[in-house]
Amino acid sequence: MAGVQVSNVSRSFGAHKALDDVSIDFADGGFYALLGPSGSGKTTLLRQIAGFDFPDSGRIAIGGESVERVPVEKRRIGMVFQNYALFPNMSVADNVAFGLSVRGEPKATTATEVQRALDLVQLSKLGGRRPHQLSGGQRQRVALARAIVTKPRVLLLDEPLGALDKALRVDMQIELKRIQREIGITTIFVTHDQEEALTMSDRIGILRDGRLVQEGPPEEIYDRPQSEFAATFLGDANIFRGDATGDGIRLSDGTAIAAGAGAKLTAGARASCAVRPERIQISTGAGRSDAGGANVLNGQVSKRIFAGSNSTYFVDRDGQTLKVIIQNTGAERLAEGQDVVLRWSPESTVLIAAV
Amino acid sequence: MATTRILEGLGRLYIWLLLAFLYLPIIIMALMSFNVSPFYQLPFEWTTEWYAALWQNDQLIAATWNSIEIAVITTLICTVLGSAASLALYRYDFRGKKFLQALLFPPIAIPWLITGTAMLIFFFGVGIGRGLFAILLGHVALALPYVIVVVSARLQTFAPELEEAARSLGANQWQVTSRVTLPWIMPGVIAGGLFAFAVSFDQFVVSYFLSTPGQTTLPVEIYAAIRKGFTPEINAVSTIIIVVSMALMLLTARFFKFGGEK
Numbered sequence: 001m002a003g004v005q006v007s008n009v010s011r012s013f014g015a016h017k018a019l020d021d022v023s024i025d026f027a028d029g030g031f032y033a034l035l036g037p038s039g040s041g042k043t044t045l046l047r048q049i050a051g052f053d054f055p056d057s058g059r060i061a062i063g064g065e066s067v068e069r070v071p072v073e074k075r076r077i078g079m080v081f082q083n084y085a086l087f088p089n090m091s092v093a094d095n096v097a098f099g100l101s102v103r104g105e106p107k108a109t110t111a112t113e114v115q116r117a118l119d120l121v122q123l124s125k126l127g128g129r130r131p132h133q134l135s136g137g138q139r140q141r142v143a144l145a146r147a148i149v150t151k152p153r154v155l156l157l158d159e160p161l162g163a164l165d166k167a168l169r170v171d172m173q174i175e176l177k178r179i180q181r182e183i184g185i186t187t188i189f190v191t192h193d194q195e196e197a198l199t200m201s202d203r204i205g206i207l208r209d210g211r212l213v214q215e216g217p218p219e220e221i222y223d224r225p226q227s228e229f230a231a232t233f234l235g236d237a238n239i240f241r242g243d244a245t246g247d248g249i250r251l252s253d254g255t256a257i258a259a260g261a262g263a264k265l266t267a268g269a270r271a272s273c274a275v276r277p278e279r280i281q282i283s284t285g286a287g288r289s290d291a292g293g294a295n296v297l298n299g300q301v302s303k304r305i306f307a308g309s310n311s312t313y314f315v316d317r318d319g320q321t322l323k324v325i326i327q328n329t330g331a332e333r334l335a336e337g338q339d340v341v342l343r344w345s346p347e348s349t350v351l352i353a354a355v
Numbered sequence: 356m357a358t359t360r361i362l363e364g365l366g367r368l369y370i371w372l373l374l375a376f377l378y379l380p381i382i383i384m385a386l387m388s389f390n391v392s393p394f395y396q397l398p399f400e401w402t403t404e405w406y407a408a409l410w411q412n413d414q415l416i417a418a419t420w421n422s423i424e425i426a427v428i429t430t431l432i433c434t435v436l437g438s439a440a441s442l443a444l445y446r447y448d449f450r451g452k453k454f455l456q457a458l459l460f461p462p463i464a465i466p467w468l469i470t471g472t473a474m475l476i477f478f479f480g481v482g483i484g485r486g487l488f489a490i491l492l493g494h495v496a497l498a499l500p501y502v503i504v505v506v507s508a509r510l511q512t513f514a515p516e517l518e519e520a521a522r523s524l525g526a527n528q529w530q531v532t533s534r535v536t537l538p539w540i541m542p543g544v545i546a547g548g549l550f551a552f553a554v555s556f557d558q559f560v561v562s563y564f565l566s567t568p569g570q571t572t573l574p575v576e577i578y579a580a581i582r583k584g585f586t587p588e589i590n591a592v593s594t595i596i597i598v599v600s601m602a603l604m605l606l607t608a609r610f611f612k613f614g615g616e617k
Binding site for chain 1: 516523526527534
């Protein structure tokens with residue numbers, strides 16, 4: 001087991017900068033998600049760490065050892081591919097045994113290790129099957145068993161759950177997490193699914209256009225996004241744009257929005273504030289600046305979407321549509337067209353420097 | 356219901372007619388190799404004298420062995436070279452690759468008569484001349500594109516992640532190829548090998564140009580024998596070859612399902 005350090009890694013394909021000076025430190029035993037839209041460079045970064053491709057510049061270390069020019073077969077990593085990439089001409093057991101057998105491990109120890117890995121992914125009895133006789137979830141488990149049986153230093157997963165349906169995906173998320181904890185392996189996991197990143201990982205790195213936008217624990221990124229992109233890509237956010245004041249921003253119509261968190265900006269600079277939809281309270285009646293110092297805005301409900309446990313209200317205000325999510329507590333529901341007051345605390349407001 | 360039954364009947368009839376069209380001449384030839392009359396005369400009288408005569412025909416037997424030898428060597432050379440070339444074209448990008456791939460097809464379309472003439476002139480020019488070695492070279496050149504085309508088609512269905520997965524598990528280039536890639540393309544390699552064998556074993560035109568009286572192949576020898584005067588020994592040797600090659604094909608088809616997934 002080992003940590004992975006990526007330092008100032010850049011990689012271009014022709015004129016396209018797929019990775020631009022990316023540095024991340026993956027601590028030993030952690031579960032990391034690399035999150036980003038397609039084309040953000042997350043898979044390119046994973047392939048540099050795996051050794052399928054080499055960076056133009058920068059350094060990659062696994063367990064403190066520089067590996068950026070070491071080919072994949074010598075890096076002692078385990079990888080799970082999006083489409084599982086199981087060898088169709090081999091049985092499940094032979095698939096799992098492959099990594100041990102190319103290393104020339106004795107047959108007896110190989111058999112024991114393979115059985116242990118199949119037990120771990122709860123496929124003890126399916127060793128004799130062929131990959132095409134398995135369901136998607138079972139193939140996923142075989143791919144995982146095959147990747148970890150060689151005791152790699154780091155486990156790399158490239159959108160491993162992308163091909164599964166929703167219910168199975170949630171099961172596999174829990175399963176993957178359990179296995180990762182059990183063997184304590186450093187795991188780096190590429191996904192474009194923000195929910196997956198939030199629920200599974202210890203830390204998340206958000207990538208965009210080949211750059212690392214923000215990195216940290218899921219709670220920190222969610223509560224303290226450092227850019228509009230991070231705020232809107234990981235979860236939903238209402239964004240207000242204006243000029244920075246000492247402790248917030250002033251909108252073009254003069255309304256002040258107080259922010260209790262985020263960047264410290266000099267007054268007058270262009271800035272934004274981000275507020276999560278579930279942090280906003282909605283009520284009827286006249287709105288006035290609150291004695292408690294809360295942010296207050298008036299608006300009109302343009303649309304309501306009922307989703308059982310909660311409702312999403314779209315509230316129009318001065319040409320902007322704000323999103324508010326309210327838990328279904330059985331209280332009176334607001335109708336479309338109704339005038340409302342929105343209230344939220346400065347602590348729920350994050351100040352972000354404009355790009 | 357009635358119309359579907361009629362259509363089914365017509366379909367079955369069509370299949371039988373097709374099979375008759377394909378196999379009737381062969382069956383008649385095979386039967387005649389056991390007939391006493393050398394001139395296809397009926398009634399049919401059983402004999403194996405033509406097979407006995409064939410056994411004495413050293414020239415025909417020598418030509419048969421030449422044909423088999425050349426076809427087997429051609430098959431071996433072409434499957435190895437052709438599969439390696441297909442893998443290289445699949446794995447690597449290099450300058451002029453598209454051009455090279457495009458150049459693989461014309462030899463299949465160029466009439467053998469022209470290829471044969473060109474080879475004869477060329478082999479004379481470089482001092483190889485005529486004979487079995489020249490025939491072997493010619494057959495390899497003719498059969499190689501077929502193998503590359505067939506194996507490349509099979510490689511198109513190969514998922515490149517499989518090679519990456521094998522490498523990530525610590526396999527070196529040789530292990531990746533022998534344990535992951537080759538098993539997948541094997542049906543293509545076998546099919547390509549059969550093509551190569553057939554191109555060589557059936558080859559008349561190019562062989563005719565490149566053979567010398569002592570060093571010749573079976574099709575050329577049969578042609579020469581027929582020109583001298585037809586004997587039922589030709590029927591006999593043809594029957595043996597058909598039985599052996601059909602058995603070979605059926606065996607191969609039994610063990611390798613061509614085209615799709617198992």
